[in-house]
Amino acid sequence: MSEREAEVTDRSEAANARPEGYRRVESELLDGSLDLDRESERLKAMGEPTRFTLLYLLSREGRIESGELADTLDRRQNDLYHHLNTLEDAGLVGKFRDGKARVYELSPLAEAFVPQLFEAIGERAEAV
Numbered sequence: 001m002s003e004r005e006a007e008v009t010d011r012s013e014a015a016n017a018r019p020e021g022y023r024r025v026e027s028e029l030l031d032g033s034l035d036l037d038r039e040s041e042r043l044k045a046m047g048e049p050t051r052f053t054l055l056y057l058l059s060r061e062g063r064i065e066s067g068e069l070a071d072t073l074d075r076r077q078n079d080l081y082h083h084l085n086t087l088e089d090a091g092l093v094g095k096f097r098d099g100k101a102r103v104y105e106l107s108p109l110a111e112a113f114v115p116q117l118f119e120a121i122g123e124r125a126e127a128v
Helices: 002-015 020-029 037-047 049-061 066-073 077-089 114-127
Strands: 091-096 101-106
Touching: 002 101, 020 037, 020 101, 037 049, 037 077, 049 066, 049 091, 049 101, 049 114, 066 101, 077 091
Parallel strands: none
Antiparallel strands: 091 101
């Protein structure tokens, strides 16, 4: 059995050992194609205030250089890299170089739902 096959088998066995509520989420919401733990970690990454703010700014501005993000948040660039790397590991942001600058943007995955999330939050704020 390959390492990949063993990983899939382990994940399947772990999923079957979960209580009914978790299995419902996996089958009804995640359609058996997305991993509950991975999606939970993605939301966890979004929930930290600095990362939440970074995602908001990227959803509004599109592409932003790391220096501009640092200035906007009054933080050193090196202080933000941990947060940006966490968001990148979660599949929510991408980066590329433009000359010497690092430029960040929402990933295609994040573009599919992050702007709608912030729109819903904004609507809720207006309703209060």
